[in-house]
Amino acid sequence: EDQVTQSPEALRLQEGESSSLNCSYTVSGLRGLFWYRQDPGKGPEFLFTLYSAGEEKEKERLKATLTKKESFLHITAPKPEDSATYLCAVKIAGSARQLTFGSGTQLTVLP
């Protein structure tokens, strides 16, 4: 069965304390892995798409990496405004269901 699992469920960091969020997947054929950010009361906001193992994408303090089993979202020297829920999603080959989302990691960055 295709699965997308994110860990940890919640993460509290001090401002400037770097860390990583994990998205592990078990799918029959990955066509793309997506990272989104969701703020309270808002819809998910697209961050990155990764297509193949070894690929990396960066945006400000965020860097996403992909292996054959998982993806990491590295947050370097986070600021309080990075506090949000981070969602990963996969596009599965041959699936008509488009994106399948993980349950998210709620990140809190304390000043």
Place this chain on the structure above:
Amino acid sequence: DAGVIQSPRHEVTEMGQEVTLRCKPISGHDYLFWYRQTMMRGLELLIYFNNNVPIDDSGMPEDRFSAKMPNASFSTLKIQPSEPRDSAVYFCASGKGGANYGYTFGSGTRLTVV
């Protein structure tokens, strides 16, 4: 660009009533998706359209749910009759081409059925 526009932002209704959620996608986007988000189940795809045609509605929970896209700039998700377990945040998203890009989500409609 005003983004994906959803209305209403909040809806409180009584069990058994009909509820209609509305979505205006971004102009030029040929894909439209309806998702539901709950604490228990996360984000679930309900249905999606390509060029106004429903492609996959297998995520629609039951016959009480229906969705239409009469033209490229408007879609509705209707629940009739509504039940308390339908309480959730419903998101509409739109995008261009296939799924290998980032969709743009609306701000959602928070539905409460009492």
